[in-house]
Every structure is written in C-alpha cells, then in structure tokens.
Amino acid sequence: DAGVTQSPTHLIKTRGQQVTLRCSPISGHKSVSWYQQVLGQGPQFIFQYYEKEERGRGNFPDRFSARQFPNYSSELNVNALLLGDSALYLCASSLTGANYGYTFGSGTRLTVV
Amino acid sequence: TQLLEQSPQFLSIQEGENLTVYCNSSSVFSSLQWYRQEPGEGPVLLVTVVTGGEVKKLKRLTFQFGDARKDSSLHITAAQPGDTGLYLCAGEGNTGNQFYFGTGTSLTVIP
Numbered sequence: 001d002a003g004v005t006q007s008p009t010h011l012i013k014t015r016g017q018q019v020t021l022r023c024s025p026i027s028g029h030k031s032v033s034w035y036q037q038v039l040g041q042g043p044q045f046i047f048q049y050y051e052k053e054e055r056g057r058g059n060f061p062d063r064f065s066a067r068q069f070p071n072y073s074s075e076l077n078v079n080a081l082l083l084g085d086s087a088l089y090l091c092a093s094s095l096t097g098a099n100y101g102y103t104f105g106s107g108t109r110l111t112v113v
Numbered sequence: 114t115q116l117l118e119q120s121p122q123f124l125s126i127q128e129g130e131n132l133t134v135y136c137n138s139s140s141v142f143s144s145l146q147w148y149r150q151e152p153g154e155g156p157v158l159l160v161t162v163v164t165g166g167e168v169k170k171l172k173r174l175t176f177q178f179g180d181a182r183k184d185s186s187l188h189i190t191a192a193q194p195g196d197t198g199l200y201l202c203a204g205e206g207n208t209g210n211q212f213y214f215g216t217g218t219s220l221t222v223i224p
Contacts, residue, residue: 004155033212042119042201042214043156056211090155101146102212104155 002026004105006091012111013081021076021108025093031055032074033102034066035090043090049074050096078110086112116140117202117215125221126192134187134218136202143205145185147176148214150199156214159187192222 005024013019025032031050035043048056049068063079072093078085088109092102120135136145144163148156160169162178162185169176173196175188185202202215 035214040217040219042117042203042217044214045212048212058211092155101158101161102156103158104148106154 004091004093004103006089006105006108008108009106010109010111012113015081015083015112017081018077018079019081019110021078021089021091021110023074023076023091023093023105025072025074025091026103029093029095029103030072031094031096032068032072033092033094034074034076035092036060037088037090037107039088046076081112083112086110117204117213119200119202119215119218121218122216123219123221125223128194128222128224129191132189132192132220134189134200134220135184136186136215137184138204139183141182143182145178145182145202145204147185147187148201148203150201151197156199156201156203189220192220194222194224196220197222 004026007022033048034046036046037043045058046060047066052068066076068074088107090104090107092104094102117136117138126132144161146161147159149159150156160171160176162176165180165182167178173190177186189196200218205212
C-alpha cells in the first residue's frame with residue numbers, strides 16, 4: 001500500500017514566483033495537512049483539510065493557499081515567493097484528524113533564490 | 114498559539130546510555146504524540162498518549178503523559194545508533210483545528 005506521496009521532491013524558484021506542491025494521501029485517508037519545516041526546527045502547521053473543506057489554518061500569510069480535491073489529494077500554493085519561504089514542505093494524511101496520528105510524506109524541498 | 118517546548122534541544126550520548134526528552138506546555142492537550150524524523154524524511158509517528166498519567170512502552174522507549182495533560186516525556190533505555198534522529202512531540206490545539214509540533218530534540222547516539 002502506497003504511503004503519502006509528494007511531488008516534486010525538490011524545487012528551485014526565484015523570488016516573486018509562484019509554486020504549487022502536490023500531495024496524495026494514503027488510500028482511505030480523508031484528512032490532509034500541510035506543514036513548513038525550516039532546517040533544525042519542528043514543523044509549523046499551515047493548513048488542514050477534511051472532506052475537501054478547510055478545517056484549520058496556521059499563522060501564515062495569505063500568499064499561502066491550499067485545496068483538496070474529490071479524490072482527497074491536495075495542493076499547496078504559495079504566491080510571491082520570498083527567500084524566507086525556503087523550507088521543507090510536508091504533507092500528512094490521517095483518517096479523520098490528529099487523534100489517529102498522522103502519516104507524513106517525505107516532503108518537498110523548496111529553495112527560493 | 115499553544116507552544117510545546119522540548120528539552121534538551123540537542124543531545125549527544127554514547128551507545129548504551131539512557132536519556133530522557135521532555136515536552137512541556139502551559140496549555141492542556143487532549144492528546145500528545147511523539148514522532149521521530151530522520152534527515153530528508155517526514156516525521157514517523159511513534160506513539161499517541163491520551164489519558165493523564167498514561168505510560169506507554171515501545172521496546173526500549175517509554176512515553177509518559179503528565180497528570181495534567183500539559184507535559185510528556187520520552188525515555189530511551191540503552192540507546193542505539195539507530196535511535197539517532199529528531200524527536201518531536203505534537204498535539205492538537207484546544208479548538209481542534211490546529212496541530213502543533215514541539216521545538217524538537219536532536220539526538221545523536223555515538224557507537
């Protein structure tokens with residue numbers, strides 16, 4: 001059974017550009033969450049989606065947006081990239097939410113130059 | 114924002130030694146989880162603790178949830194090089210729509 005898959009694995013973008021990151025959850029998982037992890041720190045919560053609806057949002061600017069599709073896959077979009085957006089972006093899926101624990105993908109390493 | 118502070122931030126020990134990692138907050142959590150993350154990978158769930166005072170064991174790892182559900186600890190007995198990694202505690206916020214990770218403890222076990 002495939003785990004959580006994220007694409008692309010690595011990405012280099014220029015300041016001011018836009019980026020779209022993709023995530024496919026484990027089959028049967030209806031909740032997808034996105035996190036930003038800067039080197040040496042714990043992941044920071046960005047969004048949670050459940051059944052295609054936004055259920056939670058972290059303290060990130062409006063340049064960050066996401067959506068979940070009918071097949072429960074998800075996209076994270078970041079507009080007007082800044083150097084400080086360089087990080088590992090992690091996607092996690094779960095059956096319904098935190099109480100069941102999250103399964104994480106390997107992440108997308110975004111570098112903004 | 115519900116903060117989860119972990120200590121120590123860095124830990125380097127010899128193989129065979131014991132260690133304890135602490136996760137503390139001023140807020141009450143309905144449950145706390147512990148994850149381990151290796152470089153280039155996403156965090157992997159180790160355990161979920163739900164009841165105040167609960168103790169769970171996973172081989173050489175012992176997890177405890179504080180009575181007031183504001184803190185947790187992870188104890189590793191006879192550490193092995195394979196235990197090396199970033200250990201993260203995490204919990205769901207009071208409103209149930211945010212998930213917070215701790216500041217992380219980077220463990221290195223030297224053979």
